[in-house]
Amino acid sequence: MNDFLWAAILGMFVATYVVRASFIVFGQKLRFPPAVVQALGHVPVAVLTAIVVPEALMPGGQFDVSPGNPYLVGTLVAGLVAWKTRNILTAVLVSFAVFGAMRWLL
Amino acid sequence: MSNSTTAAFAGLRDTIPLTVGTTPFAIIFGALVVSAGLPPEAALALSTIVFAGSAQFISISLIGGGAALPVIWLTTFVVNLRHALYSATVQPVTKSWPLPWRVLGAFWLTDECFAVFERRMQTAGAADSLPYYLGSAVSFYLNWVAWTAVGAYLGNLIPGVATLGLDFAMVATFAAIIAPQLKALTPVAVAATAGAVALLAQGLPYKLGLMLAALAGVVVGVLLDGWRRRLAAEEAA
Structure with missing residues (x-):
């Protein structure tokens, strides 16, 4: 496991987690415009x-x-x-x- | 048994069909990582830390194809964007959970755990939703990680695993997901655009073609949606 692989994997974790956490963690403060949906x-x-x-x-x-x-x-x-x-x-x-x-x- | 324990077991039990159904993909994923010349630990790290099947499969072809880090991260983000809709859908129930459990629970919100949990929301509402979700998500997660390890270390033992064509598993799965959706003009146009741009942009460095093709497909979809809305508005007028 080299640094590139670790960086790729940790960045992928962040990119996945923020999406999943969006509404569950930050709740109703988030709103998507209908066009985005x-x-x-x-x-x-x-x-x-x-x-x-x-x-x-x-x-x-x-x-x-x-x-x-x-x-x-x-x-x-x-x-x-x-x-x-x-x-x-x-x-x-x-x-x-x-x-x-x-x-x-x- | 307490209500919580019963709910946790119910979550585990309701997830079994999906746990079993994704097991072959976990094995193939592990073996595919090794066949791409990456260490088995990379497969294990991806399943343990990222835990997102389609993004994991795509990352192998990106890493193997010499993609730059921002392309790998951005592609993962785009591929997983659908999870924002899941997050919004479960929010009315998960808002009753303590914050640490929401922070942790969000990690496990895969297509499969969402599908099971959403059905539970319909029938049982918020009652015992946390233990139910944990029973479902943790069992699904542990199974995915364990079979990834089996695939990775077995793949390491099989000579010529790189020539087996395991990469076809991803192509076949994605084709099977897309095909039933191609019933209307808009998705067909989106797919045709994305496919054509992907072919034309194949030579771009860092695997940028994939991002460009996806973007072009979404733009065509948005344009067609707007065009259909205008048409409907004119007819109504």
Whole structure:
């Protein structure tokens, strides 16, 4: 564990804790403007998509939009199964099976 | 048994499905940290000190990708912003807790503990809410930390753990969370923008592309919300 890792982790603790503590600790003195609440609603989809898309289309840093890219196919399967079943665990398990099969068989 | 003990056990029991459901992710997280070339202690420190699943997973790719400290901190903040809504939702009940317990309890406010506690608020209100929350949160926390350790130290023993593709677990989970939300024009536009900008900005240093892409997605969402409000106002007029 070097200084960089400790600094990263302690800073992450602060960034997480202040958000969770906001209303519980500081109570009703805090108020969010409605516009901020509405903007917050878009954060999860925006952040998660920004993480998923490069990982799926550019695994290892190389652009790869072929049916032989297990990350791309696995991601599509995960999304499709989740969309159909509304069950995240099922989607992860099915997509992991497809991903694993492609990694080891192709 | 006192009411408090009963409530604490009820909290523990109601959390079991989520405790069990997140166990594989704790193991994978621990192994993934090691496979990224980081020490097992880093996995343990992240689970013990930060205790935020999605932010923990993202931090591995950020640290592994050479991100600067402010980018790591800011990304963590943005990814966890949804917890502010949880904090506001539980506040009417937690305001009866003594301050030290509020300070401590806030640390454990994950997606899972919030979901369990919110259901309890609906049925039981504020009655025995502190012991219930502690039973739920502490058991969930200890399980997450313990299985992180198992994953990290097991991962250290498995040769070639880096080539197993464990990083796909995060991608699959996030894809599964996003997909059901893509039912309306606005979230689709938000996702399309964020995804496109993330690809275009991939080459930026310190992993800044992620922040830029998330910001672009949120801006498009806010613009579309405003546009829809104006449209509704015109129709009403």
